[in-house]
Structure formats: C-alpha cells, structure tokens
Amino acid sequence: MSEHLTPLYEAIDALDAAWGDAGSAQSLSRGRLIAANDAVGVVRRRLDALHAELAAGIAHESRPELGAGSLAKEQGFRGVPALIAATGGGSTGDAARLVRVGEATAPRSNLSGEVLPAKYPAVRAALGRGAVSAAVAAAIICLLDRVWVKVGAARVHEAEVLLVERAPGLSMDEVRKLITRAEAWLDPDGVAPREEEARAARSLTMFERDGMLHINAKLDIAAGAPVKTAIQGIVSAVFRARKDAIEPGAPDADRRTVPMLQADALSEICAHAVGCESDELPLGGATVIVRVDLTDLESGAGCATIDGFDSAVSIAAARRMAASGGAIPWVLGGDGEILDWGRERRLFTGAQRRALVARDGGCAMCGLDPELTRAHHIRWWQRDAGATDLDNGVLLCESCHHRTHDNGWEIRIDGAGITGRGSFHRPTSIRCGAHGWAGEPATTSPPERRDAAARAT
Structure with missing residues (x-):
C-alpha cells in the first residue's frame, strides 16, 4: 500500500468502525449516524486532496507547449477541465477550480531544479489532513491570489494561516462570510471601489404573470440592509407570537x-x-x-x-x-370621506387626491400615470382665492402643470364630484397650427382611463 494513501485508508477505517455491521443507515443509532457522517466528511475531504493533486499532474502533462502530445488531447478532450469533469461527473467549472487548488498546493521547482515549498503550504497541509474541502481551499486561494500584489507575500501568508485555522467546521456559506471579512481586513482601501461596483449593478424588476406579481431584486449592502432588517424584524415578531401562543397546534394556527x-x-x-x-x-x-x-x-x-x-x-x-x-x-x-375643505386648507388631502385619481385616472391633460401627478388648483389658491375643493382640483403631471401655468390655459370641470369631466381650452394668444386657433377644447384624459373612471361612478 502506498504511504501516500495512508490518510485516506485511515479515514475509510474510521467510517467502517462507525458503520459497523449495520445493513443500512436506517439501522444506525443516532450516535453512530453522527459518527458515520463525520467519517464520510473526512473521507471526502481527503479524496479532494488526492483529486486536486491528480488534477495538477494532469494539467502539467497537458500544458500548451506539448501541443498534440497533451495528455488531455490524447484522451480526446479539448482541455483539462473537460477531461476531469467527464471522468468525475462534475461541471467544468468545478474541475477548473480543482486544477487551481492542485497547482497552488503542489511543490514547485526553480530553474535549477531545486524543489520549493507549495505556494500556499498552510492550505496544502489542511487539505492533506482532511481539515478543509477542495471548495473551501479554492475560495481561500482565490482571495489570496486576488490581493497578493497589493498587500505583499507576508500579509498573504498571515491571512492564509488565519483562514485555514478558522475554516474547519464551517459551512461553505460561513466560509464565504469569513473570506469577505478577511478581504476587507487585508485591503480596506478596496472596500469603497467594490461598493461602488455593487451599487452600479443594483436592480429591481417587477412583472405580472399567472395572477402573481414577480419581484426580482439585487441590492448593494447599504441599500439592502434596511430591507433585510425590516423584513427579518417582522418575521421574528411572528415567530415570537407563535412561541407565546397557547395552542400552537390549533386548526387556525399560523x-x-x-x-x-x-x-x-x-x-x-x-x-x-x-x-x-x-x-x-x-x-x-x-x-x-x-x-x-x-x-x-x-x-x-x-x-x-x-x-x-x-x-x-x-x-x-x-x-x-x-x-x-x-x-x-x-x-x-x-x-365617502369629506372631500371639500373650502379655504380652510391649502393642500389637497389624501382623500381628495384619491377622488381625483378615480375621476381623472392620471394626468387629466396627457394621461400620465397617477403616481407621477400632483393635485392642482384650477382657480389658483393665492391669485384667484380658489378653494381646496374637489371641483376646483385636477391631477396634472409636472410638465402639464407648468404648461397650464405658463401659457394661461383654461381648465373646466363639467359636472360635480368624481362624475366630472375635465376639458382644457387654449388661451387666445396661442396659435394651434393646422388645427385652428385658440379657444377650441383640448384633449382630456385618455378614453380608457375616462371609461374606467366612469365605471367607478
């Protein structure tokens, strides 16, 4: 038996001892289930170390200068990741990471043939004793490679030792958090540029399909923090209420x-x-x-x-x-609520605005969506002593608001309350091109919105 494989055989022996003579996992006690699961983890991690070493060896025998004599090409593959993925059943991305780990943890040699330590000896040692998986090793190596030039070899070695000490026993998600904090510690000046890059990539899209509103969001940390905190706060309150419930198993329980x-x-x-x-x-x-x-x-x-x-x-x-x-x-x-306030208020109330939305459907002049409009006094509050009443209000977008103010358009509401219809009349000083002169009624809100408002009455 090769001494190189001894750690793997030791892990397999530990698995055999934990499993014992049970016919299946369902026959194991809880204690033996935990022991067997731990042993399987060690076996997998030690197999990862061997596989990374093999991947580096295959990559060396498939280096570009070998041309047609490349090992991968001789086996009918375009590259090393494709060969490893085909034989292992994984993805080419996983295979490429395996090659990277193998090359970063393999012994090196200088031009005179002298053997040198691995680029990352602490990661190599952790892999060899089954303390970390290839995926964890790849994440650590990726970080160290990224900051090597900026922070220097001594600082990188310090971070390597620290990460290898803390990574065992952590899930991959927890390792990613550890690496994120380590990168900020190693390169504090790089936090702001990365933050700006993330902020530039933020997005939120919404679309309606199959009776559902679909929301897809990607937020930078600063923008996402209040979102996550608020949602988690409500969810935590629900769980506390469940815990305090007298009958959590009741038919109407949450x-x-x-x-x-x-x-x-x-x-x-x-x-x-x-x-x-x-x-x-x-x-x-x-x-x-x-x-x-x-x-x-x-x-x-x-x-x-x-x-x-x-x-x-x-x-x-x-x-x-x-x-x-x-x-x-x-x-x-x-x-409904009281909608007319006369001269007691200058600003339209929420109830009045909702009534205007129901009546006008949006900008009464151009049809822009309601959320992009403001309630406008037809007879101006200050100049005309106009009342803040529904019959003296109209929804206008910013552009149409300025248009009516600056050019002196006349707005009329025919009818009362939400049954009214708005019409716009050009001032006599404005020519209407090919459509005649001023004084002709202009277009009101779009027909589909007007119809919807009519149905609402």
Whole structure:
C-alpha cells in the first residue's frame, strides 16, 4: 500500500468502525449516524486532496507547449477541465477550480531544479489532513491570489494561516462570510471601489404573470440592509407570537413558511408606506386603489380590480385589503370621506387626491400615470382665492402643470364630484397650427382611463 494513501485508508477505517455491521443507515443509532457522517466528511475531504493533486499532474502533462502530445488531447478532450469533469461527473467549472487548488498546493521547482515549498503550504497541509474541502481551499486561494500584489507575500501568508485555522467546521456559506471579512481586513482601501461596483449593478424588476406579481431584486449592502432588517424584524415578531401562543397546534394556527412570512412582511411594509401621511416618504401621493361594486361587496360575489394590475381579485381579498389598511377601497355607491375643505386648507388631502385619481385616472391633460401627478388648483389658491375643493382640483403631471401655468390655459370641470369631466381650452394668444386657433377644447384624459373612471361612478 502506498504511504501516500495512508490518510485516506485511515479515514475509510474510521467510517467502517462507525458503520459497523449495520445493513443500512436506517439501522444506525443516532450516535453512530453522527459518527458515520463525520467519517464520510473526512473521507471526502481527503479524496479532494488526492483529486486536486491528480488534477495538477494532469494539467502539467497537458500544458500548451506539448501541443498534440497533451495528455488531455490524447484522451480526446479539448482541455483539462473537460477531461476531469467527464471522468468525475462534475461541471467544468468545478474541475477548473480543482486544477487551481492542485497547482497552488503542489511543490514547485526553480530553474535549477531545486524543489520549493507549495505556494500556499498552510492550505496544502489542511487539505492533506482532511481539515478543509477542495471548495473551501479554492475560495481561500482565490482571495489570496486576488490581493497578493497589493498587500505583499507576508500579509498573504498571515491571512492564509488565519483562514485555514478558522475554516474547519464551517459551512461553505460561513466560509464565504469569513473570506469577505478577511478581504476587507487585508485591503480596506478596496472596500469603497467594490461598493461602488455593487451599487452600479443594483436592480429591481417587477412583472405580472399567472395572477402573481414577480419581484426580482439585487441590492448593494447599504441599500439592502434596511430591507433585510425590516423584513427579518417582522418575521421574528411572528415567530415570537407563535412561541407565546397557547395552542400552537390549533386548526387556525399560523402555518406560513419562512418564504411566505418574508413575502407578507414586504407587503406589510409597503402597505404601511403607502398609507403613511409623512412628507418624508417621496411617494408622490401613490395609493393602492381597489375598485369594487357595492352590491358585490355586500353579497360577497363577483370580484374587484386594482389599478395597475391586469388580474382581478376576489371580494374576500378586497375586504382583507380594506381591513388591513393596505389599500383604500373605492366602493361604488357608498359614502365617502369629506372631500371639500373650502379655504380652510391649502393642500389637497389624501382623500381628495384619491377622488381625483378615480375621476381623472392620471394626468387629466396627457394621461400620465397617477403616481407621477400632483393635485392642482384650477382657480389658483393665492391669485384667484380658489378653494381646496374637489371641483376646483385636477391631477396634472409636472410638465402639464407648468404648461397650464405658463401659457394661461383654461381648465373646466363639467359636472360635480368624481362624475366630472375635465376639458382644457387654449388661451387666445396661442396659435394651434393646422388645427385652428385658440379657444377650441383640448384633449382630456385618455378614453380608457375616462371609461374606467366612469365605471367607478
């Protein structure tokens, strides 16, 4: 038996002793299950060390200068990773990392043929005794290679020893966290550039499909910290409530999974933000509008719609949204809030704005989405002593707001309340090109929005 394989045989003997004469894993006691699992881990890690050594040897015999005499090409493969992946059943990426580990931990020689220590001797020793896996070794080596030129060999060796001491017993996810902190310790000046790179790559996309809203987000750490903290805070509160429950196994007990809880937490946070009256949140008056017929709401039949979504929701869902405060229901035919404040207030209230959204559907002049509009006094507050009433309000985007102010357009609301229709009249000093002169009514909000507002009444 080769002495080189002794560590592997020792690990296999330990596995054999833990397994004993059991016919299957189901026959093992709890203590022997843990012992066998530990022994399997050692076997795998020592096999990783041997495989990395073999990968480095194959790479050496397949170096480019050998041309057609390359070992990988002789075996019918384009490169070493493809050969190793085919024989081991893994991916070429895993095989490439194995080669990298093998080459970084193999003994070297100088031009005179003198044998030199491995580039990373501490990683080599940890691999040999089965303390770390090839995947962990690859992650450590990748970091050390990345900072070698910037921090120098002495600093790299110090980090190598520290990482090898702390990595055993950690999962791969925990090792990644360790490496991230080690990189910040080794190269503190590189934190800001990496942070800017991550910030430039941040994104969030949303799309509706199959009755579901799909949200995909990728945030830099600074932007993601409050998101993660808020969601985890709500989830933790739910778990504390479960723990304090008298009958956690009751039929109506909360059985939501963690992913469900996190999704519900995000919804609760956003619902709170939408309903918040604070001026610190730049929501632009954004409001969730649920449209439902009063008879459907009373009978529990039919369905409701939510502005901005194609899919309908059940009456039960509409009731839940109204009860939670996460949305403002616009109940057709029902009593609403006081919408007219006369001269007592200068700014339109949230209730008034919601009524304007239901009436105008967005910018009453160009049709831009409601969240991009502001409530505008038709008869100006200061110049005309106009009242902050629904009949004196209209939704306009920033561009149309300036257009009406700067050019003196006349806005008329025909009808009262949310049944009104807005029309825009050009001032007599403005020529209308091929369409005639001023004084002709301009286009109001788009037909589809006007129809939706009409249905809401």
